[in-house]
């Protein structure tokens with residue numbers, strides 16, 4: 548079985564799905580590893596490092612023509628894939644169900660790491676959402692420190708004393724907790740807030756203060772995720788958070804609800820009540836809107852009252868070597884889980900959606916969109932078009 552590693556094509560995407568260190572693991576499992584020329588360049592893995600690890604570096608055309616399985620970080624180019632081929636990556640099928648449909652129509656087996664059942668202990672080594680959120684949370688704290696015009700730590704020098712920065716992280720899942728840890732290591736005075744009650748202990752275990760709202764919004768949803776708030780809960784939350792936000796120098800927001808637009812946590816009024824020189828990093832920034840009023844994905848804006856709002860997009864791609872190292876371990880663990888050997892020793896993907904992991908990750912197979920949630924989204928879309 549031939550496994551192909553492609554060069555990512557999305558703008559600003561510097562990660563690569565497989566790093567040289569992981570190649571021997573796949574080779575030992577009886578797989579042949581093909582790497583598109585230059586695939587690892589942006590993450591500082593030159594072609595010769597792949598060759599030295601036991602992979603064959605080949606042209607783009609040859610790779611798509613010969614690989615049985617294509618490994619990618621983000622969206623592949625469906626037009627390049629053919630019937631019988633498989634693609635594994637972060638395909639975001641709940642936000643881009645049409646990609647899943649076009650892959651199914653081409654007879655491509657599509658496997659997406661985003662759908663992994665994350666609380667299953669045997670799946671943890673495959674959890675790319677976690678590994679990439681970790682990298683992104685780290686980078687968010689560094690971006691905030693870089694944009695902030697003062698120090699994060701308490702500094703006592705002959706030229707005066709600088710008080711530590713007050714930093715609040717809104718949404719303390721994987722990325723938020725890493726942002727808290729990193730900001731604490733930089734010396735900031737850190738607090739955190741989340742709607743899941745379980746996160747209080749996690750925030751406090753990092754030495755940060757957990758903010759509890761008197762409105763007591765508690766929104767633990769399924770699979771460890773948060774549920775969407777009702778309009779009343781959202782209004783109460785925004786109003787009470789505004790008071791806390793006004794007292795901060797730096798805010799980092801990471802709040803997400805699976806399959807929904809990110810919740811608005813920092814309103815325009817809350818931003819206008821912040822002091823000049825304050826910094827907000829919105830990790831929820833998206834074309835549909837983010838966690839912060841006025842944030843623009845991929846851009847930094849400065850409000851009339853002097854607040855810098857960074858619309859952080861795909862931060863994991865900006866720490867490409869670390870992010871690729873982790874992603875490579877995740878994707879190879881999933882790949883090896885999917886591969887089986889025939890009596891003749893021939894390796895092939897063994898798609899079986901009765902398996903709990905596969906039920907989460909396999910999106911398209913045998914010409915059909917097989918993932919129920921994605922199929923439901925597509926059916927709703929066609930119904931809307933029909934009406």
Ligand code: NAD
Nearest residue numbers: 665666677718719720721741742743771773801802803810
């Ligand atoms: P996520 O990216 O979906 O969301 C980030 C955070 O935003 C979450 O903590 C969520 O509760 C919070 N949030 C959503 N709406 C909010 C709102 N209106 N106000 C404030 N906060 C809001 O989350 P994630 O980082 O992917 O983690 C989700 C959960 O999965 C966590 O419970 C995490 O511990 C769990 N998890 C478990 C495992 C495991 O068991 N191995 C692995 C990874 C994650």
